[in-house]
Structures are given as structure tokens and as C-alpha cells.
Amino acid sequence: MENNAKKHKNKLVTLRDINKIYTKGQIQTHALHDISLDIYQGEFVAISGPSGCGKSTLLSILGLLDAATTGNYQLTDIDVSDLSVDQRSKIRNQHIGFVFQSFNLIEHLSVFDNIALPLEHRGESSKTIKQAVDKHLLLVNMESHKHHKPNQLSGGQQQRVAIARALVGEPKLLLVDEPTGNLDSRNGDLVMQQLKTLNEQGVTIVMVTHDERYSLMAQRKIRLFDGEVLAETKGAIA
Numbered sequence: 001m002e003n004n005a006k007k008h009k010n011k012l013v014t015l016r017d018i019n020k021i022y023t024k025g026q027i028q029t030h031a032l033h034d035i036s037l038d039i040y041q042g043e044f045v046a047i048s049g050p051s052g053c054g055k056s057t058l059l060s061i062l063g064l065l066d067a068a069t070t071g072n073y074q075l076t077d078i079d080v081s082d083l084s085v086d087q088r089s090k091i092r093n094q095h096i097g098f099v100f101q102s103f104n105l106i107e108h109l110s111v112f113d114n115i116a117l118p119l120e121h122r123g124e125s126s127k128t129i130k131q132a133v134d135k136h137l138l139l140v141n142m143e144s145h146k147h148h149k150p151n152q153l154s155g156g157q158q159q160r161v162a163i164a165r166a167l168v169g170e171p172k173l174l175l176v177d178e179p180t181g182n183l184d185s186r187n188g189d190l191v192m193q194q195l196k197t198l199n200e201q202g203v204t205i206v207m208v209t210h211d212e213r214y215s216l217m218a219q220r221k222i223r224l225f226d227g228e229v230l231a232e233t234k235g236a237i238a
């Protein structure tokens with residue numbers, strides 16, 4: 001298969017010399033050391049490495065949930081290194097979608113209403129919301145379940161709803177943290193197939209995973225160790 005990154009030359013993420021130091025009282029943890037990374041539009045990047053090596057920290061910085069202690073981060077043409085918390089959250093809402101291991105769906109809302117949430121926060125009209133939600137229900141093959149509540153769905157179906165919710169605002173970057181961690185292998189395979197298809201349709205994905213099989217589905221595999229990039233493998237498409 002052709003590497004999507006070759007089709008899309010636009011650079012989405014430029015990280016330069018990113019360091020993250022957590023300080024708690026007298027204790028400092030140097031979680032990321034001088035990470036430099038470029039991610040291009042259309043790529044599927046997997047981040048792996050042992051527990052505590054900094055994967056979630058890196059994903060939080062990429063997703064503007066947290067800021068680096070030092071270093072530079074450019075998202076498309078926006079320098080997001082030194083923004084206030086409010087500015088960061090505005091850019092996050094516009095440009096970034098998240099999928100977490102635990103789905104994080106709201107139990108008392110229907111599938112439709114869960115997917116609609118990001119657009120409601122943006123104050124979109126109900127017509128725009130309906131069109132966008134219907135489109136994304138189709139994208140993840142969940143249109144026949146739109147009136148269901150999350151507890152009436154399998155884990156794999158819940159994760160597909162979470163993917164639709166992450167994508168409904170048309171983010172530039174989809175960040176995925178252990179998407180199959182709470183799923184059996186059949187549902188895990190279905191969710192991964194869904195992510196692969198979305199990537200083939202042009203969605204840029206950065207995914208943290210412990211599962212070697214799934215990281216091989218990405219075009220690039222970045223292995224962290226003690227907060228540093230230990231190795232980078234390119235073109236490993238399954």
C-alpha cells in the first residue's frame with residue numbers, strides 16, 4: 001500500500017527539543033528529554049514503549065492538554081508553545097480529537113447526543129449538528145444504533161461511537177490512547193480496522209499502544225524509552 005504521508009506533504013506537527021519536568025514538592029520527574037518530531041498530514045504514527053517511558057505525557061502535550069516545560073511546538077502554522085490555558089483549549093477544541101481507552105461516553109445520553117457534544121459546545125446550529133452527526137454515524141457504521149444508550153452497546157461499538165465523537169468537529173489530528181485496552185481481541189481488531197480505514201480516508205492519527213500487532217498497522221512506529229526516542233521505524237504497514 002502507498003504510504004499516505006507521501007501523498008500529503010503538509011506538515012501538521014513540529015516538535016523541537018521538548019522537555020517535560022513534573023515537579024511535586026522536592027521531587028522532579030524528567031518525563032521527556034529533548035523530543036523532536038515531525039508529523040505530516042495523512043500519517044498514522046504509533047507510539048510504544050514500556051510503562052512510564054512518557055507516552056501519555058507526549059500525547060498530552062501533542063493534544064494541548066498539557067504544556068512542555070521547555071521546547072517548541074508548532075501545530076500547522078500556529079506556534080502553540082507559550083499559549084495560555086484558555087488559548088490552548090480553544091485550539092484544542094478546533095483542531096484535535098481524542099479517543100481514550102475508557103471510551104468516556106456519557107451514559108445518560110444517546111449515541112447521537114454523545115457524538116453531537118463537541119459541536120454543541122461550539123454553538124453550531126441544530127441543522128449543522130444533525131448533518132455532521134449523521135455523516136459520522138455512517139463513517140463508523142453505527143447509524144442503526146443512534147438512539148441506543150452506551151450501556152446497550154458492546155465495548156467495540158462504544159469505542160466506535162467515541163471515534164465518531166472525536167472526528168465530528170473535523171479535527172486536523174486524531175490522538176488515540178490505548179484504543180483497544182478495554183476490548184477483547186475481536187472488538188480490538190474491529191476498532192483498529194476502523195482507524196486504519198479512517199487513516200486511508202485522510203485522517204492523521206497518532207496512537208499510543210502497548211500492542212505490537214497494532215503498532216505494526218501504523219506507517220511509522222516511534223519507540224520511547226525513559227523519555228527519549230529510542231527508535232523510529234518507517235513504512236511498516238501491515
Ligand SMILES: Nc1ncnc2c1ncn2[C@@H]1O[C@H](COP(=O)(O)OP(=O)(O)OP(=O)(O)O)[C@@H](O)[C@H]1O
Pocket residue numbers: 022023024029030031049050051052053054055056057058
Ligand atoms: N502528573 C504527574 N505528576 C508527576 N509525575 C508524573 C505525572 N504524570 C506522569 N508522571 C511521571 O512521568 C513519567 C512518564 O509518565 P507517562 O504517564 O507519560 O508514561 P507512560 O509511558 O504513558 O506510562 P504507561 O504506559 O504506564 O501509561 C513517569 O515516571 C510518571 O511517573
